[in-house]
Amino acid sequence: MRKSLFVILCCACCHCAAAQTYTLQQLQDSALQNNIAIRTARLDIDAAKEQRKEAFTKYFPNISATGLWFNANRGMGKMEMHPSEMIPAEMGAMLGQILPAEALAAISNPVSISMMKNGTIGSVMAMQPVFAGGQIVNGNKLARVGEEVSHLQLQLSENEVEKTAGQYFWQLASLQEKMKTIAAVDTLLSDIYKDVDAAVRAGVAMRNDLLQVQLRQNEIESQRFKLQNGISIVRQLLAQYCGLRDTTFLISYQQDSLSPLAAKQDHSQALATTAEYQLLGKQVEATALQKKMAIGQNLPTVAVGAGYTYHNLMDIDHHFGMVFLNVSVPITDWWGGLHNIKHREIAHRKAIEQLEDNAQLLQIRMQNAWNSVVEAQQQLALAQRSIEQAGENLRLNRHYYQAGTSKMSDLLEAQLLYQQACDKHTDAFADYHIKLLEYRQSVGE
Numbered sequence: 001m002r003k004s005l006f007v008i009l010c011c012a013c014c015h016c017a018a019a020q021t022y023t024l025q026q027l028q029d030s031a032l033q034n035n036i037a038i039r040t041a042r043l044d045i046d047a048a049k050e051q052r053k054e055a056f057t058k059y060f061p062n063i064s065a066t067g068l069w070f071n072a073n074r075g076m077g078k079m080e081m082h083p084s085e086m087i088p089a090e091m092g093a094m095l096g097q098i099l100p101a102e103a104l105a106a107i108s109n110p111v112s113i114s115m116m117k118n119g120t121i122g123s124v125m126a127m128q129p130v131f132a133g134g135q136i137v138n139g140n141k142l143a144r145v146g147e148e149v150s151h152l153q154l155q156l157s158e159n160e161v162e163k164t165a166g167q168y169f170w171q172l173a174s175l176q177e178k179m180k181t182i183a184a185v186d187t188l189l190s191d192i193y194k195d196v197d198a199a200v201r202a203g204v205a206m207r208n209d210l211l212q213v214q215l216r217q218n219e220i221e222s223q224r225f226k227l228q229n230g231i232s233i234v235r236q237l238l239a240q241y242c243g244l245r246d247t248t249f250l251i252s253y254q255q256d257s258l259s260p261l262a263a264k265q266d267h268s269q270a271l272a273t274t275a276e277y278q279l280l281g282k283q284v285e286a287t288a289l290q291k292k293m294a295i296g297q298n299l300p301t302v303a304v305g306a307g308y309t310y311h312n313l314m315d316i317d318h319h320f321g322m323v324f325l326n327v328s329v330p331i332t333d334w335w336g337g338l339h340n341i342k343h344r345e346i347a348h349r350k351a352i353e354q355l356e357d358n359a360q361l362l363q364i365r366m367q368n369a370w371n372s373v374v375e376a377q378q379q380l381a382l383a384q385r386s387i388e389q390a391g392e393n394l395r396l397n398r399h400y401y402q403a404g405t406s407k408m409s410d411l412l413e414a415q416l417l418y419q420q421a422c423d424k425h426t427d428a429f430a431d432y433h434i435k436l437l438e439y440r441q442s443v444g445e
Contacts, residue, residue: 021250024169027242031165032158034243041154048147055143058136061128061305071118119313127305127326133296142289149282155275159441166437168238170430173253175231177426182224185419189217192411195402209408216412265443267366273444277362280355287351291344298337300329362442369439376432383425390414390421 022030032038129136193213199205239247271277303326310319330337397414400406 019248019250020246021252023252024166027169027238027251028162028165030242030244031161035161035241037157038154038161041150041157045147045150045154048143048150052140052143052147055136055140058129058139061126063124063126065124066122068121069119072116075117116313119311121309121311121313123307123309125305125307127303129301129303131300131302133299133301135293135296138289138292138296142286142293145282145286145289149279149286152275152279152282156279159275163437163441165238165241167434168234168241169251169253170433172231172234172238172251174426174430175227175234177429178423179224179227179231181419181422181426182220182227184422185415186217186220186224188415189213189220192398192415193217196408204404212408212412216415264370265366265445267363267443270366270443271359271362274362274442275444277355277359280351280358284348284351284355287344287348291341291348294337294341294344298330298334298341300327302327366439366442369435369442372435373432373439376428376435380425380428380432383421383428386421387418387425390418394418 193210196205196210196213200207200210235247238244239249304323305326306321306323308319308321310317312318394411394414394417397406397411401408401411
């Protein structure tokens, strides 16, 4: 089959001059811009960036300010004083001679004093961590790993969207090519019908032959209805998936007689470029950092700070500044902390084993995808030969029927075989491109 450029109409009207034509790459780009999974993955990247920026702030001093004003129904401090107990005996005897009896009685009575019924307190503190067991450093590294993971997950989502859009594209192309085959077969049957009808009128053919052709035409019409429904559904799915509002669009693609075989990659080298393998590596890195943070949680922490405080508790303004050193040493936390460290160590070993095991599975997947590409290419070549053979068989049977040496059933069987060969070639061509896309994604292209 010679090279030809097929422009396939994706709507019921095949002569819509205003319809937009899209290539597979354009539809995939549109899907990447409008698909909900991609938008969600991009939001996850934004969230991971903010989390990384939040972790970076832990390097800076922690500054806090506190203010308090209060007014109690009674003083928070209360005490009783006994003046008589505070006066020495000699002075008491002297006062007894000088003061009147009422004053002496008042001195002997206790005096109640209430303090801090209302007041104001304000302070500003700044604390700079000096050593936190590596928790700040490792926390920032872990946040950076989380951001890198979100980018890899976006890549996986993009691969899935491109694959799904490609599957819809080639499914639609396959259905439209089958519709072209239906049109060609319908034309062929119409020609056969004219020839048989003329032969029946001339008395050289039986009317039963004419009925067989009509039955086959009815079958073709039934297949046409089914294909039209299938095209309508796939067209809507592709438009919805790619975010296209106008569903009256065309798709274009280049179909060759035999598409060249894709180049096989070195699977051991391609492994490191795949998003799946890189995600496994990030999991190993993340579990190692989580183990370090668990160790840091059980180490002493050291911080230096400075502060300024003002208060007015005794109706007197008082303010002062200070610097301080804070050392915190966990003691009883080590009991549970050791188990947490062991738990993180086990998780790290599991991540390493999963990386090694899944690396082998990923290479097996690459080889299987390559085998599928080779098989699809061979099926395409076989389908091409089948078209040539079925076409020749149809030509000969038509010639034999016209010469009166074969039956109408043989001619219609040859027509059916030719139609099936064309449909198989269409399916093989679409399947080859889908398998090729899957292989390229499996090797990280």
